[in-house]
Amino acid sequence: xxxIEVRNLVKRYGNFxxxxxxxxxxxxxxxFALLGPNGAGKTTFVRILSGQVKPTxxxxxxxxxxxxxxxxxxKKRLGVISHNTFLYDDLSAWENLGFxxxxxxxxxxxxxxKEILSKMNLYERADDLVRNFSRGMKQRLAIAxxxxxxxxxxxxxxxTAGLDxxxxxxxxxxxxxxxxxxxxxxxxxHNLEEVYRVCDVxxxxxKGQVLEITEVKESLDLKEYYLSLVEGS
Amino acid sequence: xxQDIFEIAFKDLKIEFRTKNTITFMILFGLITSMMFSIxxxxxxxxxxxxxxxxxxxxxxxxxxxxxxxxxxxxxxxLDGLKIAPVSPADILLGKIIYNLVLVLIIELIVFxxxxxxxxxxxxxLFLAFGVITxxxxxxxxxxxxxxxxxxxxKSRELLIPIILFPVIYPIISSTIxxxxxxxxxxxxxxxxxxxxxxxxxxxxxxxxxLLTFDHALED
Numbered sequence: 001x002x003x004i005e006v007r008n009l010v011k012r013y014g015n016f017x018x019x020x021x022x023x024x025x026x027x028x029x030x031x032f033a034l035l036g037p038n039g040a041g042k043t044t045f046v047r048i049l050s051g052q053v054k055p056t057x058x059x060x061x062x063x064x065x066x067x068x069x070x071x072x073x074x075k076k077r078l079g080v081i082s083h084n085t086f087l088y089d090d091l092s093a094w095e096n097l098g099f100x101x102x103x104x105x106x107x108x109x110x111x112x113x114k115e116i117l118s119k120m121n122l123y124e125r126a127d128d129l130v131r132n133f134s135r136g137m138k139q140r141l142a143i144a145x146x147x148x149x150x151x152x153x154x155x156x157x158x159x160t161a162g163l164d165x166x167x168x169x170x171x172x173x174x175x176x177x178x179x180x181x182x183x184x185x186x187x188x189x190h191n192l193e194e195v196y197r198v199c200d201v202x203x204x205x206x207k208g209q210v211l212e213i214t215e216v217k218e219s220l221d222l223k224e225y226y227l228s229l230v231e232g233s
Numbered sequence: 234x235x236q237d238i239f240e241i242a243f244k245d246l247k248i249e250f251r252t253k254n255t256i257t258f259m260i261l262f263g264l265i266t267s268m269m270f271s272i273x274x275x276x277x278x279x280x281x282x283x284x285x286x287x288x289x290x291x292x293x294x295x296x297x298x299x300x301x302x303x304x305x306x307x308x309x310x311x312l313d314g315l316k317i318a319p320v321s322p323a324d325i326l327l328g329k330i331i332y333n334l335v336l337v338l339i340i341e342l343i344v345f346x347x348x349x350x351x352x353x354x355x356x357x358x359l360f361l362a363f364g365v366i367t368x369x370x371x372x373x374x375x376x377x378x379x380x381x382x383x384x385x386x387x388k389s390r391e392l393l394i395p396i397i398l399f400p401v402i403y404p405i406i407s408s409t410i411x412x413x414x415x416x417x418x419x420x421x422x423x424x425x426x427x428x429x430x431x432x433x434x435x436x437x438x439x440x441x442x443x444l445l446t447f448d449h450a451l452e453d
Contacts, residue, residue, distance in 0.1 A: 051316065052313050052316050053452070072319035073319075084314075088309065088311055099244050103318045103320055
């Protein structure tokens, strides 16, 4: 069963073609990487996938529902972690999670917030304003915000950007936990090691197109494979 | 749905009362313009020009503050957080309208008595005058909250907002000034019914159109 179905997806910004006839599926429980250089179209795809942007043509279906007309029920099943934290600087960590938690209809919200802040080593700073947090702490809180409602599909758009080694290891531990629960992961990166660490399947993108989709195996020399595809495109 | 709307409004109010970034400037601007008008207008003309001048104060203050509700979300990158959250664009718009309404009511409660005092203005029907100003401000808030997202991504958005807003809001301005003038001179509810119906109808139409089309305004 597919969690995501992408069909002939095109996104234009004026004359710029950000995504060009992209088609692929992501199975439920799969960890799917989008690997490509800057400007490949990864973030544009993530923005369409999460319902932030509408495609020019083609369609993306998440859990069977077109992203053009996302219902609240499907939106509640998505968690998005990107380089943009979506956090309010003038609210505390607790208030930020409280606000989003209420919008997502999270039950036993106080208990969940306490749990996830503890997991992200932020519980001691729960009442501090986010504007006083370091970049790494904000990113950890953004991860907490995205996972608070236990989403079935976790979208990670270059989530390690700006994270220190400790936070990065914590993030990977969280991703392992998400994978263990058989939830679907879409992970964009231009870091080959992260693909090996996180993903089962990788789509290599360049200039708005998916060049190849392949399973991630120990035997696969991803670097050679990636360079041959991207430089040849 | 109602809970989401109030959560969004409550969140904005919490941030605003914590930072006082917008309301302080709105109040100060309202006080300064009221004082300047009171100095420059001769006492003999006060009763005739006061409704227009008072409404000008609210207009300036509103232009300064109402678009901040969306601008702040855009500047902080949190508008995308709302777009991916399980709330409809209409919920977001209504949340912003409620937030702006609370701001304008606070401004009204400060500026209106001060304006009366500065101009030594005798308002014959104070209750109606306050009601008319509030109704006009509700219309103003609805129109400005609905239109400001249209220019959010423009480079000269601060200049564009008044240019787009003035022609659209003109029926509300003219009706409010006319009704306020009647209230100051001692007219009753029936004397202002035509203006009140016009303001109400215009506000309801604008709100309906905005709620139906607001998802397009939020698109990239």
